[in-house]
Amino acid sequence: MSFDRSVKIAPSILSADFADFGREIAAVEAQGADWIHVDVMDGHFVPNLTFGPPLVKAIRKHVTTVMDVHLMIAPVDPYIAAFADAGADILTAHLEAGPHTHRTLQAIRAAGCKAGLALNPGTPVEAVIPLLDMVDLVCLMTVNPGFGGQKFIHSQVAQTAKLRAMIGNRPIHIEIDGGVTPETAPLVVAAGADVLVAGSAVFKGGSVTNPAPYGENMMAIRAAI
Ligand code: DX5
Numbered sequence: 605m606s607f608d609r610s611v612k613i614a615p616s617i618l619s620a621d622f623a624d625f626g627r628e629i630a631a632v633e634a635q636g637a638d639w640i641h642v643d644v645m646d647g648h649f650v651p652n653l654t655f656g657p658p659l660v661k662a663i664r665k666h667v668t669t670v671m672d673v674h675l676m677i678a679p680v681d682p683y684i685a686a687f688a689d690a691g692a693d694i695l696t697a698h699l700e701a702g703p704h705t706h707r708t709l710q711a712i713r714a715a716g717c718k719a720g721l722a723l724n725p726g727t728p729v730e731a732v733i734p735l736l737d738m739v740d741l742v743c744l745m746t747v748n749p750g751f752g753g754q755k756f757i758h759s760q761v762a763q764t765a766k767l768r769a770m771i772g773n774r775p776i777h778i779e780i781d782g783g784v785t786p787e788t789a790p791l792v793v794a795a796g797a798d799v800l801v802a803g804s805a806v807f808k809g810g811s812v813t814n815p816a817p818y819g820e821n822m823m824a825i826r827a828a829i
């Protein structure tokens with residue numbers, strides 16, 4: 605994975621057909637997805653449950669781009685090895701998931717993955733300052749994590765700009781997750797984001813047998829930025 609700051613769209617399979625992830629991933633990649641975003645939820649850190657390492661491992665062979673795994677789980681550390689073994693390229697943990705974020709980021713890199721750090725909307729972005737040399741990606745949540753299809757929280761645009769200034773020339777991606785649409789994407793890109801996670805805005809209107817809307821939806825986001 606080489607680093608660049610071009611804008612990338614990362615469809616979240618949270619909005620795909622859960623019984624058909626392999627074909628959904630192939631369809632959305634064929635339609636132009638840059639990364640595949642995989643939302644892991646534990647029913648404890650967030651009020652929703654999705655899936656664990658065996659499912660991530662099973663879908664890995666269908667991902668030809670970058671598998672971006674967003675861990676909304678607490679604790680995180682006991683599961684890092686399993687998700688790395690499942691083939692995650694990027695493993696993102698939440699700052700709010702436990703008291704030992706520094707250790708968690710070290711463990712993610714030691715397991716051979718790029719290290720991501722996600723921040724909930726209520727967390728000041730300055731909290732990442734001491735960790736900037738330990739992360740490859742910062743994910744700013746623009747909804748409260750747990751569900752797809754929620755409304756974008758506009759106060760995170762100013763946090764994005766602050767984070768962009770803090771990062772300087774470091775090779776760190778700024779990822780935006782939640783409520784990304786053709787209306788909100790330009791705001792965060794102008795503020796410095798380069799990875800746009802989008803679930804409902806990409807998958808709406810399409811299916812594995814009618815994938816063209818996936819491409820049109822991503823084109824609409826790209827055209828807006
Ligand atoms: C929310 C997840 C997101 C979600 C985004 O907790 O982390 O990745 O799938 O969904 P949309 O794009 O529909 O807001």
Ligand code: ZN
Pocket residue numbers: 616641642643674781801
């Ligand atoms: Zn996510």
